[in-house]
Amino acid sequence: MFNRLLIANRGEIACRIIRTCQRLGIQTVAVYSDADAFALHVREADQAVYIGPAAAAASYLNGDGIIAAAKMSGADAIHPGYGFLSESASFAEAVESAGLIWVGPRADTIRLMGLKDEAKAIAVAAGVPVLPGYKGSDQSLSRIQAEAEQLGFPLLIKAVAGGGGRGIRLVEHAGALAEALESAVREAEAAFGEGRIMLEKLIRTPRHIEVQVFGDGDGDVVHLYERDCSLQRRRQKVVEEAPAPNMPVAVREAMCAAAVKLANHVNYRGAGTVEFIVDAERDLSPDTFWFLEMNTRLQVEHPVTEMITGTDLVEWQLRVADGQKLPLSQAQIAISGHAVEARLCAEDPSDNFRSGAGLIERFNPPAVTSGAAVRLESGVASGDKVPPYYDSMLGKLIVFAADRDSSVGELVSVLSGFELVGVPSNIGFLVRCMQSEIFRQGRHHVNWIELSEDEVCRVPEAHQRAALDTAASLFMAQKNWTSWEQNDGFRVNGPSITRARLVIDSEDYFVEPGQSQAAGPHPVSVATELSPGRFAITVGGDSFVVGEPDYQHELEALAGGDVVRAPMPGKVIACAIKAGQAVMRGDPVIIIEAMKMEHTLAAPRDGAVGSIDVELGAQVTEGMALVHLQVNED
């Protein structure tokens, strides 16, 4: 086995790879940008090399810089993790021509599978079913319109180079095609540097099931069974599990066989995932699943497979890269139990999943008391900063138990008491999703979150009440105003205080402590004093920071009524207004791209546009004024 591995990635996956290396006695080299000098993966690696400015294009996507870092640090091999350069065939080639070992599939396989249209052609050649669609090189609007008519609506536009759910647009009818096409191409060009698209028949109510495969590049290919990743928001996975719920053995066999057939067809080397789509409106059957794409890398959700097969897939990757045989034969790979994973993201489901950066004041899972195995894969710890430049995923929680009910139940319970404070959090949302009857029965599908937004995306008022109430009690206890706790208007000298004014998110609330205490179904899991006069209260996975009034003064001033400011560093990609134009509060004015997502910034009040202070394509910094509304003269 090689001695020293450079990990060309950051966050939880870099930390995950480091752990396996430590067990195998392999030295690790981290790389970091300006934004990550103090990041967890840098702290955990044996050594770390600086590779450039914060923007990914200048650091984690700078292949030459990373190869130079590997040379300089004496690394023998490079592991790309997922995302970033993991599916770059030219980077894989450059690594090998530099005399280093590439921990991944051969460059030609990555290239073949990298484009969805070409990958589908290979699937067809391998005898694996694909959905009907248009995959031609003629990308003219007229041709695409004609092909769409022939395929029929509704359909999907997909960027052939796409990934992570990006560059996909649903088109309901012919009239919506041109606009959807334009926005898909724009997103694909910005994100993947390749605007080519394909059309595909839409499955209205899809489930996403994928198969983990592994090859040694020498003719041996095995599968490690399936994962269900049907809980998605905006076509990005939220919760994944293995095995798939309600999966008949015959379908499992057919799907795994198809995946192996495809991998064999390209003499696959390393870890790969073959993704399939199925129609959730009918029962699973061996002839109604279709190939979506092959991901030629380790997947975010690989831990659920590791848990049910008792393997370490990073170790497998390293062994295969070292030229060794696969650690197990197909006959030796069995599954037992059930594993579920939830992705912990710095994003706000109640605000259109807007991602947010900032200081993580608390990142703290509760102590586990049950017999289930709980695994936290994290790229951050309390006190770390989430930079605004990268993905919003902070880590993952994985639970493994004897059956699906127990593992889901335990994951819900662990998430409910998980404190994530300082940045927006999706944890309460995860809890609500997994508590729903539909998810419990395994009858959720890819569009379910969108259809259940009211139920799962909004923070229940009862949670906020419980948090306020607890905070009020804590303040009172702290200040030793014992009359509070009696709550009977008792006064010694002067007026009694029977109500507290508290602030959450710069909004004022008046609470009478004890009012809703012991209100039953929403118990407070954790309460932590962050600093004098500020408490973090977690209820059902929703964390609230509750403070005394003045606290948010500065923030309120910054929010300003007349100015639209950039909430984070990013790039202006669209401007919906002209100077002088009348706008209503909430109207979109500017779209910026940041943290790999589009953020629509809205007018803070009714009024007229005074000035637009940025140009299309401009890079903006956090807090920068982008648009001024006119100040009313009267």
Ligand code: ADP
């Ligand atoms: P995986 O299949 O490994 O679970 P996804 O399918 O969710 O990952 O995403 C595909 C790729 O896109 C991954 O390599 C991941 O790093 C990246 N990615 C994940 N989340 C996002 C996001 N919010 N925006 C853009 N890309 C993402």
Ligand code: ADP
């Ligand atoms: P990406 O590379 O972005 O992951 P995929 O082709 O894997 O792109 O599709 C992402 C997700 O979009 C899938 O997991 C599935 O939920 C949904 N999807 C893809 N193709 C279809 C389809 N033909 N009909 C309905 N949903 C689809």
Ligand code: MG
């Ligand atoms: Mg996919």
